[in-house]
Amino acid sequence: MKYCYKVPCKKEMLKEIRCFVKEVLEKHGLSEVDVSTLVLAIDEVCANLIIHSHCCNPKESIEVEINVDKDKGLIFNIIDKAEIFNINEYQEPTLEDIIKKQRKGGIGLILVKKIMDDIQIYSDKKKHICRLVKKIPIN
Template sequence: MKYCYKVPCQKEMLREIRSFVKDVLDKHGLSEEDISTLVLAIDEVCANLIIHTHKCNASDSIELEIKFKKNKEVIFSIIDKAEMFNINQYEEPTLDEIIKRRRKGGVGLILVKRIMDDIQITTDQKKHICRLSKKI
């Protein structure tokens, strides 16, 4: 089964994205813990796109697709026309470095990489896709 949701790139839409993801995952009987961690991961990726890539430009939009596979895997595809930051190339700072530099941010990407089983970034001439998968 596949679910799709398209939203304008506004911070206010993050609440709608979280609600959409939660509702879809609820329909498939995931535990509250699994739902919370998956919502957190998707929210982080979408927030980075909306805030940093699109600068909250409401005339831009992103799409989110959620697919459930028969092998008990859920795949989230975040589709965007703008070039995406490749999370797989992100070098995680140590916790000591974050504390030492009093750095704001950067922790969300660490969480996404730890929550998801696989992250792929694909590109064609018209769109960029961040595909995140998790065995459930």
């Protein structure tokens, strides 16, 4: 089963994205912990795109696509047209560096990489897709 949600690139839309993802996952019987964890990961990727890649420009948009497959698990496609950022090439700071430099960020992408089983980046001339896969039993 496939679900899609397209929103303008405004920070206020992050709440709507979280609600959409939560609603879809709850519909398929995932535990509260699994739902919360996956919502966190999707929210982090969408927030980074909206804030950093699109500079909160409401004339631009991102699309969240959720594919629920009993055999493959959950496949989240986050689709946009901004300059691509490859999360797989992201060099994770150590916790000591974050604390020492008193950074206010840097942990979100670490969490995404730990939560998801696979992360793939696809790109063509018209769009970019960040595919996040979670192999989890689905009802």
